[in-house]
Amino acid sequence: MKAPQVCDGLNGLTDVDGALFFDARDAAHGVALWKSDGTPSGTRLVKDFIPGSIDPGGPFARDPRHLTAVGDRLFLTSGTGDFETYLWTTDGTEAGTIPLKGGMVTDTREGFDNDLEAMGGTLYFNAGFSLWRSDGTVAGTREIKSFAPIPGWNPNSLTAAGDTLFFAANDGQHGMELWASDGTAQGTRLVRDVNPGAPGASISDMTAVGGELFFNADDGRDGRQLWMSDGTAAGTRMVKDIASGPGWTAAGDLSDVGGRLAYSALDLQQNRVLFSFDPASLSVDRIGRADVLDASYDPKAIVSI
Template sequence: MRKTNWRRCKLETLESRRPLAGFGGFASSSDPFPNSNTDFARVGDNTLFVRNEPASGAELWRSTDANGPAELVRDIRPGEIGSAIESLLSVGDSVFFTAQLPDSGRNLWRSDGTSEGTVRVSDHDIDGPLQVFGDRVVFYVPVDWYRGELWISDGTRSGTTLVTTLTDRFENGVGKLLTADQHRFYFEQGSRNYFVSDGTPAGTIQLSGESVDKIRSIESAHNLATGDIIFSELFNGNEIHFIQPDGTVASVEELFGVNVASPAVGQPFGDDFFFLVTNTIGNVLWRTDGSPQGTAAVETVAELPEGRWVNDRSLSSVGEFLLTRTSGKGGDAWAVFDTSTGVWREFAGAPHGGEITIAGKYAYYATRHNNCDQIIRLDPRTATWEISASLSPEDRLGELFVIQDQLFFSYFASSKFFGQSLQIHWIDDQGSWNRHSSFSYGSGDSHRLVSVNNNQTLILVQMNQNRLVIHRTDTTAENSLRRIASNHAPMTRAAVPRAADRHHLTRLDGRHFVFTTQDVFGSKVWISDGTALGTRIAFATDDISPQATIDELYVVANKAVFTVTPTERLGRSLWSVGVGSVPRAIYRPGDGFGHLFDVLGSVNDRVIFATHDDAGGQTIWRTNDDVSNIAALAA
């Protein structure tokens, strides 16, 4: 059994997999979706995520590219406790994660998105997160009070091997692990003992050289055309070190007698790396191919105007251009450097703003003018700018993010008549902003937007005290977000309504009955055992819209099946809920089969209903045995 006073191993990747929105994540395993570091991972046509259901606990679920609700991949730890999955990572054709089991601790697992393809890879009791290295993952296994082991795995038992045994007492764990490329990574053991490894015991060596002792931490690592460099934080600034095959290092200051700008700003660019060097009048742009011989100040054909220089706040690449901020006479400005011609140009009159977001051929940033939030678009090819979006004074911009090379942004819209809503829009190539999705937003709500699948898929997570809903979109900017999963507190206590306010009163099973209520706060489905303590809310329409109503209710297979109709009748949906279960959408307009036209009734524990599409065609459907899915009867 692991001793609680062991030092934890801390590993960090080169590129953080942070969510794009401002919600801080889930704090404990009791949350509906508890994995706070990497909530979603992509494999094939599946998006995998951790979902907490009352019957199975926190387990692995999937949503496919085909329209339809999410489904359980595998119940790794049968029962209500769940396997507490963490470190969900997409690696090649698989998703890696760790799962907690009572007999073996936290082990390494791999999944291809199917139940039979979800298997345990290693029986080691892992401490800390998994980290990606090429097409493998690296993880830490504590051995005793002082020692631990670094392991690497390709997703098979035979391909899970020991990298090295760590013998020093850990200060802040193993330190930082940084993936340089497909063949080497870096980590820290103890206090400022830095190592480079190719994933084998023989290829794991300690860095050496006069400047190693000055390194406070390794911030990033890069494999370039002719060698590797590391971007390091020193105790008095920043530095770039060149790494030789034998592990010896040499710094830019040692070789060239210049100081790297601090705070550090660098930008990988093809097989090269651009960075800033401080001189007496500001900062100068330098370039390296990974070797001392290929490192020098960038030659320019057209300089910046006299008295202006590059500042140390940002450096981004768009195609063959570098975007940065300049300072000097006249204040700060945006500027672009053409790497193919060596020409500097400034964006005349562009307003000040926040960090740059690159989407396709353009760069975007947020600013505020005349009490209105705006999004500015920079075109580096012409060094021109324009306002792509301008919100009204009562609206507030959320965040900018990129899906399929298009800029998306969220904002909170306020209306005297419709209340607050979360709006998601995108900007097309002509610079116009277009509505993508809209969601009602209450005072107790929070949300998070996540980009997965190499910025091809957008995930929206909505949360409040009693529900959590996940929406997803794929393919094109015009595709609206659709719901793939939701969690409610299965039964929520509330004041029992008066008999006169109860509707659709129906026997549910041998011990419970079901009924609905309607008030100014929306419609609700209640399940009761006949006592005040045993009467709970099982479903509330505020999950969809406060104005939505519950029009029809049937009981089949010991579950309540009911229609939910928003203010727009074409948005009708069919739901089911049972004792202790989570409400489930059986049919929604976004499922791709048209609009719910009519519920014909219930026959032999099945609900029969009809849908019609925009072309006038109709289809008759029935629910399956456990009311979890539907099948077509006639068209």
């Protein structure tokens, strides 16, 4: 199989045990899943989920999405010719590409999307209003816990930190709050009711640094602030309450860089610059300069290399 004559780019580039998987559109297959070892001869089609050059339109996304590596296998979502969207796993061959679960809905206009996250050799994902796990087999793909059937993604923002899976969810009693799971129903729990009551804490920007989770949340008193959590209620705290170093507010663009949390924030003069927080020493360092000509001024999309 020849490498695709790409019409509109590559998406979802994902390394799986040294092989690059991606979805691409070409004239012969429409959007399909491909694999490459970095050479033209080693770039080949894995599976065309909707055979033919024309992929049907519609309100729901059916092209390969959410490519996620778990060990030596790839998990993803994709539609088929029967207009159903499935969770799939693949070993890089068409014969080894198998559906695990149907009913995977991606319709961002209505607030529905799937999160796929690897932790400890297992895939975790949301489907409907439930948290699920999969070991790459149909029998090993099962529901962990269901949540309230409310509009939007519930649960969402699945993020692994060490051996704890964090996510935001609404159980119908606490609003959208921080939850954690060890992969079992018994070990799936509310971490802390950050903003008690129906509104919830509006949790976002969840980012793992080692075994700690960082996120932005509104507790209903201090406004939107940067928080950290070790998975316990007592260990879920606002960073500004425990950190030493220069003052800042309105953290964003969170990223793990060498075991520290790098983020952009407003300094005391309202300049948005780069900061760094060390979870071990609980200290903040200002990295950026308040100079519009400096590369560290008003940083966005911080990436660790």
